[in-house]
Structure formats: C-alpha cells, structure tokens
Amino acid sequence: MQAFTKLKNSFTISKKDINLYQTLSCGQIFSYKQINSGYLVFSGQEFAYIKETIGDYLVRCDNVDYFKNFFDLNTNYDKIKETLVQFEVMKAPIEFGGGIRILRQDILETIISFVISANNNIKRITNTVFYLREHFGNKIGNFYAFPTLIQLEKITEQDFRSAGAGYRSPQLVRLIKELKNSGYERWGQLETEVLKNKLVALSGIGPKVADCIMLFAYGKTDVFPVDTWIEKVYNNFFQKCTDRKEIRRKLVDKFKNFSGFAQQYLFFYQRENKL
DNA sequence: TTCCAGGTGCATA
DNA sequence: TATGCACATGGA
Numbered sequence: 001m002q003a004f005t006k007l008k009n010s011f012t013i014s015k016k017d018i019n020l021y022q023t024l025s026c027g028q029i030f031s032y033k034q035i036n037s038g039y040l041v042f043s044g045q046e047f048a049y050i051k052e053t054i055g056d057y058l059v060r061c062d063n064v065d066y067f068k069n070f071f072d073l074n075t076n077y078d079k080i081k082e083t084l085v086q087f088e089v090m091k092a093p094i095e096f097g098g099g100i101r102i103l104r105q106d107i108l109e110t111i112i113s114f115v116i117s118a119n120n121n122i123k124r125i126t127n128t129v130f131y132l133r134e135h136f137g138n139k140i141g142n143f144y145a146f147p148t149l150i151q152l153e154k155i156t157e158q159d160f161r162s163a164g165a166g167y168r169s170p171q172l173v174r175l176i177k178e179l180k181n182s183g184y185e186r187w188g189q190l191e192t193e194v195l196k197n198k199l200v201a202l203s204g205i206g207p208k209v210a211d212c213i214m215l216f217a218y219g220k221t222d223v224f225p226v227d228t229w230i231e232k233v234y235n236n237f238f239q240k241c242t243d244r245k246e247i248r249r250k251l252v253d254k255f256k257n258f259s260g261f262a263q264q265y266l267f268f269y270q271r272e273n274k275l
Numbered sequence: 276t277t278c279c280a281g282g283t284g285c286a287t288a
Numbered sequence: 289t290a291t292g293c294a295c296a297t298g299g300a
Binding site: 123124206225228 | 279280283
Binding site: 119120121123124127161164165166167168169 | 294295296297298299
C-alpha cells in the first residue's frame with residue numbers, strides 16, 4: 001500500500017484558483033515529485049499527496065491547516081492579477097502562467113535550499129535537498145522530512161559535499177550554527193528591510209537569496225529576487241542593465257507590494273520559453 | 276571543450 | 289563603495 005493512502009484528511013482546491021504544474025515548476029520549491037496520478041509535495045515535517053481531477057485538485061494530508069496556508073488560499077489572486085495586468089509587460093506572462101500561487105514554505109528548509117541554489121541549477125538543487133531529507137531527516141510514511149535544526153547541526157562539511165552542495169558546504173555548516181538561537185522562526189513580524197539585514201548577515205545569504213527566502217518563506221511580497229533569468233527579462237523587456245541591485249530597485253519601485261508576484265510570473269515565462 | 280545554472284565571499288583599490 | 293575573481297558540479 002502506498003504511504004499516502006494512509007493520510008488522514010483532505011480538501012480540494014479549484015483549478016480556477018491554481019495550476020499545480022505552474023506553481024510547483026516555477027522555481028520556488030525544490031521538494032516535490034510528479035508521480036503518475038498526481039504530485040507529492042514536501043515541506044518541513046509535512047507532506048501531501050495531490051491528485052488532479054477534472055475540475056480541481058484533491059489534497060490529501062495529515063495537517064489541513066498547514067497546507068491551506070502553504071498554498072496561500074486566503075489570498076485573492078484574481079485581484080493581484082487584475083492589478084498587474086495593467087502593466088503591458090505583465091500581460092503575456094500572466095496569460096502564460098496565471099495559475100501560479102506563491103507558496104508559504106517551511107522557513108528552515110527554504111533558507112537551506114536557497115543557499116544551495118546559489119550559482120546552481122534547479123535539477124541539482126532538487127537532488128541535494130532530497131539527499132538531505134533521505135540521509136538526515138525523520139521518516140514520515142515512506143518518505144523523509146527535511147532535517148530539523150538539531151539534525152542539521154550534525155551534518156559535516158563532507159556530508160554536504162556528498163549531498164552535492166559543492167563549495168557551499170562550509171557556508172552551510174557555518175549558517176546552521178548561526179541559525180541556532182537566532183530566533184529566525186519569528187522574523188516574519190519584522191519590516192522587510194530589517195528582515196533583509198538579518199538574513200544577509202548570515203553565511204551564504206546575499207541579497208538575491210535573502211529576497212527568495214523573504215518571498216517564499218516569510219510571505220514578503222515587496223521584494224524582487226533578481227537572478228540570471230530576471231536579468232534576461234529586464235534586458236529583454238525593460239532596458240539594458242547588468243547591475244542587479246539597480247534592476248531590483250527599479251522593479252520594486254514599479255510593482256511595489258505586488259513585486260513578488262510579478263517576479264514569479266516573469267521568471268516562469270522567461271524560463272519556460274527560453275526567451 | 277566551453278558555457279551555464281534562482282550568487283556569494285573575499286581581496287583589492 | 290565598487291570591481292573582479294574563485295568557487296563544485298553536472299548537463300547542454
């Protein structure tokens with residue numbers, strides 16, 4: 001019997017409100033697997049099995065509240081898209097990937113995953129994150145949770161290298177020490193700039209990784225992670241510029257509290273179409 | 276073989 | 289404060 005058939009609870013999400021393929025493959029999450037009948041989604045100590053039906057997605061999990069928050073179901077994305085589509089540059093990306101929702105992911109997993117993401121590709125990041133789960137995390141059903149901070153503290157630099165973290169391995173060991181007693185779990189209450197200063201003070205976290213963590217774990221939407229793909233977007237659709245700090249400043253100034261949403265629609269559009 | 280991938284840290288000026 | 293280089297590693 002498959003482990004996910006033992007999950008205790010379920011709820012549905014209408015396909016009008018989400019496109020799961022777009023939401024999972026747009027680069028915001030590394031811990032999911034597409035299987036024949038649907039998706040397995042992992043976050044921190046939880047997981048869900050999601051089955052696609054004609055009109056909606058059936059989410060089976062143990063912790064319904066966790067996954068309703070995870071999929072950001074209290075946010076009205078129609079209103080967000082109505083606002084963004086007024087910008088000419090957003091019309092095609094929203095038409096193409098309008099089913100994306102920003103996930104509210106486990107903070108610790110997001111921090112570690114996006115430090116691994118630096119100068120890396122999504123396939124390899126995914127493999128490294130799953131290696132960490134399978135070698136150091138708690139067993140949940142037939143699967144593995146992301147390691148807790150206590151479990152992460154036991155991982156050596158060589159372990160991280162074996163996981164494929166490469167030259168980021170010593171930074172990860174240092175980062176985990178810094179996270180202990182930092183109170184990072186409660187930083188969501190901080191103003192965006194205060195939170196950013198706290199994050200970039202940690203090992204392995206620069207401005208771009210901090211923006212990703214703020215958007216995907218702390219729910220801050222007045223941020224605009226600028227990576228190699230967004231640099232291409234900016235040069236294709238705005239103007240020629242290689243200064244990522246300047247690109248970020250201009251895009252946040254343009255999209256304000258909708259920046260994080262705009263970023264995901266643009267990122268997905270650029271990456272899927274290799275424009 | 277070379278380039279690229281959800282960049283960051285560090286030395287130098 | 290700004291610039292430039294080194295850093296693992298696998299796929300295209």
